[in-house]
Amino acid sequence: MKYTFIPHTKIRVSKICLGTMTWGRQNSEEQGHEQMDYAFDQGVNFFDTAELYPVPAKKELYAVTEEIIGRWFKKTGNRDKVVLGSKIVGPGDYTKHIRTTGFSKDAIITAVEGSLKRLQTDYIDLYQLHWPERNTNFFGQRGFNADVPDFWQDNIHQILETLRDLIKEGKIRQVGLSNENPWGVMRFLEEAKVHDSFPRMVTIQNAYNLLNRLFEVGLSEVSVREKIGLLPYSPLGFGVLSGKYLGGQKPRKGRVTLFPNYNRYSGENAQNATQKYYDLAEEHGLSLVQMALSFVNTRAFVTSNIIGATSMEQLRENIDSINVNLSAEILEGIEAIHSNIPNPAP
Secondary structure (H helix, E strand, O other): OOEEEOOOOOOEEEOEEEEOOOEOOOEOHHHHHHHHHHHHHOOOOEEEOOOOOOOOOOHHHOOHHHHHHHHHHHHHOOHHHOEEEEEEOOOOHHHOOOOOOOOOHHHHHHHHHHHHHHHOOOOEEEEEEOOOOOOOOOOOOOOOOOOOOOOOOOOHHHHHHHHHHHHHOOOEEEEEEEOOOHHHHHHHHHHHHHOOOOOOEEEEEOEOEOOEOHHHOOHHHHHHHHOOEEOOEOOOOOOHHHOOOHHHOOOOOOHHHHOOOOOOOOOHHHHHHHHHHHHHHHHOOOOHHHHHHHHHHOOOOEOOEEEOOOOHHHHHHHHHHHHOOOOHHHHHHHHHHHHHOOOOOO
């Protein structure tokens, strides 16, 4: 395994982060524990979860994933050996069963306290805002639509003040963002610069993969210059970049098969690009999974690549990607495809 540090901290993390969003829905607790056992043995010391998980979210499954992780910590005694990330859910139509108060002071405190209890721990290493409260472009919406009514009132000062107090209490160590855009990132960073006691956002968790490199437009410069590390999720685009959906295939247990509305990476252009990436990988004796994950692993702005799996076979291949080195010829081939079919998935 390879390691790095979360920017601006002394927290050492593996370059591969274990994602957990399928545990409790697509994966059983036993399978989740098996994944944690294996990943930990392979040197993965960074686990990421959220109160929203498992997804797709359901009221009766609220925060089950955190409970699964908590019981693993209790069983193994490995809490102090793992860097743990979790998140407070943002407002949305499919999160109303959790709360409708956004990132108010009480909401953040309640969310943190709930996660600590379920995770059976006294602290969370990296606590993240799952997505913005304001109207902006995320989850498949490429552009910002200024015509949509936005009733958000700037509460970034209050959010950082609340997070600062939780850090002082020892309940969280560091803070990060998720599904953010350049304006939001810089707004949080500037607020922390103006108020010395406020915590600085150290990471941003956004989608990033061969089919969606929109992070490179604006956010990558912010990431590098401000040293706020990307924790890319969906590095395989809901499994599409395994190639298992090519040719109209519908694997029975595939995420896109089970949840057809998860079609972000299934459009015609995305399918065409996936086929080209598949052919390129095959030409160089690699699997598409190896090539896709290795590409993400080596980006300068990436702190740790959040992989996810529903089978042990997938997990092994995903973790093994850390040992794959892409030649200059392969990287040139990737850029050629990207130039012809740029960002086919929003």
